[in-house]
Amino acid sequence: MLHLALTGNIASGKSTVSTMLARHGATIIDADQLAREAVAVGTPGLEAVVDRFGAGMLQADGSLDRAALRRVVFHDAAARDALNAIVHPTVGRLREEALAAARTRGDRVVISDIPLLFEVGLEHAFDGVILVDAPAPVRLERIVQTRGLPRADAQAMIDAQWPSERKRRDAHWVIDNEGDLATLQARVDSLWTTLLTLPAGGPLPQRVPTADTTP
Numbered sequence: 565m566l567h568l569a570l571t572g573n574i575a576s577g578k579s580t581v582s583t584m585l586a587r588h589g590a591t592i593i594d595a596d597q598l599a600r601e602a603v604a605v606g607t608p609g610l611e612a613v614v615d616r617f618g619a620g621m622l623q624a625d626g627s628l629d630r631a632a633l634r635r636v637v638f639h640d641a642a643a644r645d646a647l648n649a650i651v652h653p654t655v656g657r658l659r660e661e662a663l664a665a666a667r668t669r670g671d672r673v674v675i676s677d678i679p680l681l682f683e684v685g686l687e688h689a690f691d692g693v694i695l696v697d698a699p700a701p702v703r704l705e706r707i708v709q710t711r712g713l714p715r716a717d718a719q720a721m722i723d724a725q726w727p728s729e730r731k732r733r734d735a736h737w738v739i740d741n742e743g744d745l746a747t748l749q750a751r752v753d754s755l756w757t758t759l760l761t762l763p764a765g766g767p768l769p770q771r772v773p774t775a776d777t778t779p
């Protein structure tokens with residue numbers, strides 16, 4: 565089994581790329597989705613969030629008020645660390661479970677979508693790392709347009725992550741996503757062709773240049 569990490573800063577296009585890779589047949593393990601499960605109604609995770617941040621973080625139906633928590637943690641690094649400490653261990657455990665299931669099924673290519681891969685120092689736990697990137701102003705516009713957030717809130721989310729320049733150096737493949745979706749699809753198709761030539765679990769070339777993924 566080839567197990568790769570897919571990462572990239574907020575609104576770089578990770579989910580779009582992972583959907584394209586899934587259509588090619590990859591198994592996707594999505595950390596944002598696992599993070600939602602970690603704080604679902606009735607979990608110790610949600611209880612811990614309420615203990616730390618107060619009952620104001622709940623909606624009337626008892627589920628997490630994500631917008632309320634977002635407004636707190638993206639303007640306060642200590643609060644963000646506290647939330648990460650609650651959520652990340654559960655996300656790690658759920659990822660291991662999903663990975664074990666993929667192994668049992670005999671899946672060929674498994675891709676773990678992990679937004680904070682480099683920030684949490686997980687990059688060496690995989691056979692290789694795919695980074696999706698787009699310039700910060702493009703990402704800012706995407707957040708404002710698709711999430712309908714105020715510009716300052718969108719910028720705070722961008723500022724909560726490492727600049728991508730630092731991540732590009734350590735990725736095996738960089739997919740630039742500054743253009744249209746057809747260009748992105750062509751880049752993902754090209755990457756998939758490359759992935760199929762790799763030995764499962766074998767050594768990967770170190771840091772393949774961006775041009776290699778550009779058709």
Ligand SMILES: CC(C)(COP(=O)(O)OP(=O)(O)OC[C@H]1O[C@@H](n2cnc3c(N)ncnc32)[C@H](O)[C@@H]1O)[C@@H](O)C(=O)NCCC(=O)NCCS
Pocket residue numbers: 573574575595596599630631633634637644647648651652655678679680721724725
């Ligand atoms: C703060 C929360 C409730 C906001 O929810 P919301 O629905 O608005 O955003 P969503 O979960 O879709 O995340 C959107 C993007 O924000 C970025 N992001 C999320 N959490 C963090 C964080 N702790 N630090 C930096 N960036 C983050 C990621 O790029 C992510 O893809 C949520 O992001 C959360 O629970 N974050 C903590 C868990 C976490 O670290 N998730 C990231 C993957 S494990």
Ligand SMILES: Nc1ncnc2c1ncn2[C@@H]1O[C@H](COP(=O)(O)OP(=O)(O)OP(=O)(O)O)[C@@H](O)[C@H]1O
Pocket residue numbers: 572573574575576577578579580581596679706710741742743744745748
């Ligand atoms: N090349 C593109 N052209 C136009 N829109 C795009 C392109 N790539 C992504 N988008 C749009 O930008 C938004 C963000 O993309 P996506 O959700 O894939 O990013 P992400 O990196 O997974 O973001 P997040 O960190 O918030 O989970 C989506 O609405 C998506 O449809």
